[in-house]
Amino acid sequence: MGEANIDVELLDEIFQKTITSVEESKEKIFDISENARQESTRISVELEHLKREVEKVIGQTDQLEFTAKRARQRLAHVSHNFHKFSEIEIREAYEEASKIQIELTLSRDKELQLRHRRDELERRLRTILDTIQKAETLMTHVSVVLNYLNGDLQKVGQALKSAQNHQQLGFKIIQAQEEERKRVAREIHDGPAQSMANVALRSEIVERMLNQNRIDEAKTELRLLKELTRASLTDVRKIIFDLRPMALDDLGLVPTLRKYIEDFQNRHGIETKLAVSGSDQRIPGAIEVAVFRLIQESLTNVAKHSEAQQVEIRLEIKPQVIHFRIVDDGVGFENGTKGERPQFGLMGMKERTKLLQGKMRIDSTIGKGTTVRFSIPLEGKWADKPSRPIETDR
Secondary structure: OHHHHHHHHHHHHHHHHHHHHHHHHHHHHHHHHHHHHHHHHHHHHHHHHHHHHHHHHHHHHHHHHHHHHHHHHHHHHHHHOHHHOOHHHHHHHHHHHHHHHHHHHHHHHHHHHHHHHHHHHHHHHHHHHHHHHHHHHHHHHHHHHHHHHHOHHHOHHHHHHOOHHHHHHHHHHHHHHHHHHHHHHHHHHHHHHHHHHHHHHHHHHHHHHHHOOOHHHHHHHHHHHHHHHHHHHHHHHHHHHHHOOHHHHHOOHHHHHHHHHHHHHHHHOOEEEEEEEEOOOEEEHHHHHHHHHHHHHHHHHHHHHHOOOEEEEEEEEOOOEEEEEEEEOOOOOOOOOOOOOOOHHHHHHHHHHHHOOOEEEEEEOOOOOEEEEEEEEOOOOOOOOEEEEOOOOO
8 A cells, every 4th residue: 555655746746847848838839839929920020011102112113114115215216316416415315315224224123122122921831830830730739748747647546546538628718718729719819819909900001191282092091990890899799709608698699590591691692590499498508508609510411411401400409318410412421431531520419419418329321421429418406507498499
């Protein structure tokens, strides 16, 4: 017994040192990511200004080429008919053509330098964005390991006695949480964060226009800025809805589903119907969220993979259980397989259903669509937290 206690203490000490090392590595990776993100923002601003300068120089070069062509034509005419022109006129024609040619050469050189600088910045930006993506992926992996170390593995004595399946399930849950956090972080980064950076850039442009008394151009930029801000607000609201639809608390499951289905139809062009039947009993809040998420994930899979034209959702509420199914007329797949398609979404749905002590079944045939069935019990630890009465179709 004494030796066993010593072994556990040693393992705990090793885990603590490992956790400290992993946390330090995570901080360093985060610093690299943030520094790269700041550099990408700086380069993006510089690149935007440089592109405008390139366009300006290209316009000047085109104008100089036209002027140089006219000057050469004038010089050729004078040279061909030199007896009709004085020596001063001939010299002026030659000097004018030479001057414009020099200006054209300088303008071309400047354009070439700006293009090279622009291409260099674009290459640097791509490299930095690739670094950011790799850092984010590494952060996700490190976070999974860190959460795993901070969770089940710290209870070494219990872990040594528990089944290996519990560890695997815990790891899957942590991985799902980290993937969800990564998804939200990427949506914020690719949506509102980029929009805010663009807002800052356009604000700076408007400020310069106002300083140069370019009022009309400034008004145009302000209109674009207003549209961009509205689009950013829409993105933020969408992210909030994906995290937790507030309508669930205010309206309940069915009205929230109807609103989501309407948005789903408009976004993907897939005809979607909802049929509700059963009792008017109150639904526990945790079950409402779970049912909504399972239907949401199912519709996401339909939109991504099924090539369906129609989807039907049937929801049946009974005193002790809620049944629902999602039926599409898409391409289907061989039952039990998804070919080369990632199964992470289906795995997450199965894990969520299992945690609620429910059942999930998938029936699919190639060319004949897919049906996903769920059964979630309404009794148990959620029964003491009822939600509002269900709205049914009579």
